[in-house]
Amino acid sequence: VAxxxxxxxxxxxxxxxxxxxHQAHPALSVLDPEIINRLRxxxxxxxxxxxxxxxxxFLTDAAVQVHDLRKAIASxxxxxxxxxxxxxxxASANLxxxxxxxxxxxxxxxxxxxxLSSAPRLVDALVVELARVRAALxxxxxxx
Amino acid sequence: xxxxxxxxxxxxxxxxxxxxxxxxxECFSVSDGDEAWAAVQSGRPDVVLSDWMxxxxxxxxxxxxxxxxxxxxxxxxxxxxxxxxxxxxLEGMSAGADDYLIKPLDPGDLQVRxxxxxxxxxxxxxxxxxxxxxxxxxxxxxxxxxxxQLTGLGNRMALQEEFEKLEARVTRYGHRYSIxxxxxxxxxxxxxxxxxxxxxxxxxxxADQLRAAARKGDSLYRYGGEEFLCVFPERAVPGxxxxxxxxxxxxxxxxxxxxxxxxxxxxxxxxxxILDPGATRPVNEVLKxxxxxxxxxxxxxxxxxxxxxxxxxxxxxxxxxxxVRL
Numbered sequence: 180v181a182x183x184x185x186x187x188x189x190x191x192x193x194x195x196x197x198x199x200x201h202q203a204h205p206a207l208s209v210l211d212p213e214i215i216n217r218l219r220x221x222x223x224x225x226x227x228x229x230x231x232x233x234x235x236x237f238l239t240d241a242a243v244q245v246h247d248l249r250k251a252i253a254s255x256x257x258x259x260x261x262x263x264x265x266x267x268x269x270a271s272a273n274l275x276x277x278x279x280x281x282x283x284x285x286x287x288x289x290x291x292x293x294x295l296s297s298a299p300r301l302v303d304a305l306v307v308e309l310a311r312v313r314a315a316l317x318x319x320x321x322x323x
Numbered sequence: 324x325x326x327x328x329x330x331x332x333x334x335x336x337x338x339x340x341x342x343x344x345x346x347x348x349e350c351f352s353v354s355d356g357d358e359a360w361a362a363v364q365s366g367r368p369d370v371v372l373s374d375w376m377x378x379x380x381x382x383x384x385x386x387x388x389x390x391x392x393x394x395x396x397x398x399x400x401x402x403x404x405x406x407x408x409x410x411x412x413l414e415g416m417s418a419g420a421d422d423y424l425i426k427p428l429d430p431g432d433l434q435v436r437x438x439x440x441x442x443x444x445x446x447x448x449x450x451x452x453x454x455x456x457x458x459x460x461x462x463x464x465x466x467x468x469x470x471x472q473l474t475g476l477g478n479r480m481a482l483q484e485e486f487e488k489l490e491a492r493v494t495r496y497g498h499r500y501s502i503x504x505x506x507x508x509x510x511x512x513x514x515x516x517x518x519x520x521x522x523x524x525x526x527x528x529x530a531d532q533l534r535a536a537a538r539k540g541d542s543l544y545r546y547g548g549e550e551f552l553c554v555f556p557e558r559a560v561p562g563x564x565x566x567x568x569x570x571x572x573x574x575x576x577x578x579x580x581x582x583x584x585x586x587x588x589x590x591x592x593x594x595x596x597i598l599d600p601g602a603t604r605p606v607n608e609v610l611k612x613x614x615x616x617x618x619x620x621x622x623x624x625x626x627x628x629x630x631x632x633x634x635x636x637x638x639x640x641x642x643x644x645x646x647v648r649l
Contacts, residue, residue: 236333272427273334
């Protein structure tokens with residue numbers, strides 16, 4: 180078992196076991212508190228449930244992207260993997276979902292090099308991380 | 324300001340919209356480049372805040388299209404790009420974008436950039452207004468420079484331009500036209516007898532009369548002191564002659580006292596020259612013929628219309644004898 184900082188995920192190879200840093204250290208946040216606070220302030224300023232709307236949009240979109248990623252990997256379509264990973268990375272960054280951004284970056288970079296060998300594992304890690312993000316968003320919204 | 328947000332990712336779009344509205348700006352949004360191009364044309368935003376990578380028209384292409392417009396209004400363009408895609412920012416700025424922001428969008432950064440956008444947009448609006456004011460002024464000056472101040476008819480400069488156009492039409496299409504030179508009879512005596520103010524009034528009254536007798540498409544000019552010139556495009560026999568005869572009768576009917584004239588009122592004499600279709604004499608020659616015809620009208624006793632000898636027109640002198648005594 181290797182304790183991997185998020186940035187080294189690109190080097191993960193068949194047989195490695197990935198433990199995300201904040202799995203080992205639950206105190207590390209799944210969501211960047213600065214970005215979450217910024218979005219909360221923005222919503223309060225407008226008197227709107229901005230975070231809740233964002234959460235609904237994000238989770239709906241993420242489910243679609245994960246489905247598309249699995250399909251693309253199954254059919255060895257690296258270009259489609261790059262597209263979905265890139266889209267999900269952007270959306271994750273908007274919510275400050277640091278871990279998701281990191282996994283998506285790895286997926287995107289590998290697929291851009293036409294390397295899908297670690298893609299299935301990365302998508303599994305992505306699903307686990309997505310569940311954490313959902314849980315982390317729940318205090319901010321009823322929808323999560 | 325009116326701000327258009329362009330992003331295919333719904334979360335990015337929602338955040339950008341919220342940030343824009345939070346800063347007190349009006350916001351509308353679309354989800355791809357093609358919709359953005361349509362929205363720029365129909366919604367006329369002051370600022371476009373656009374993603375770089377989109378389905379359809381890309382941020383770069385959108386940028387190029389907006390900058391290649393010739394409609395005059397300025398659209399301030401801010402590109403949104405990823406932290407690791409600064410080369411996109413360079414490419415975009417080179418293609419005409421005004422600024423760029425790194426995703427994910429920080430509302431504080433956006434606020435700063437929109438201050439610059441407001442300043443630049445204001446300057447462009449000012450420039451556009453000044454340009455349209457200058458254009459209006461220019462149009463007005465052009466018109467003033469070609470109008471005789473006393474009578475409101477065209478002046479010699481306007482006539483010169485009309486002649487050039489006329490010549491081109493004749494050469495190119497074989498058009499015909501007629502020219503009449505009109506002169507107020509014994510005008511020097513009128514001025515000597517009634518004064519220059521009365522003279523100006525008479526000039527104005529005669530000019531109005533010529534205008535009333537002309538048809539749409541005819542052009543009237545003050546040619547010299549008491550001399551006028553009429554151009555009748557596409558009118559030859561008998562159109563031009565009839566128009567000039569109507570002018571002569573009209574002026575006489577004004578009944579402006581003129582003691583030096585035999586019939587006691589202001590009258591005009593006119594010389595008419597016609598360029599028949601297919602003929603190619605230069606306009607100066609046609610004008611010279613009209614001048615000779617005017618000279619003959621004066622010789623033959625004034626208050627009459629004479630046609631140039633080269634013109635295959637009806638005998639205007641015959642019309643004169645029929646209508647001269649009203």
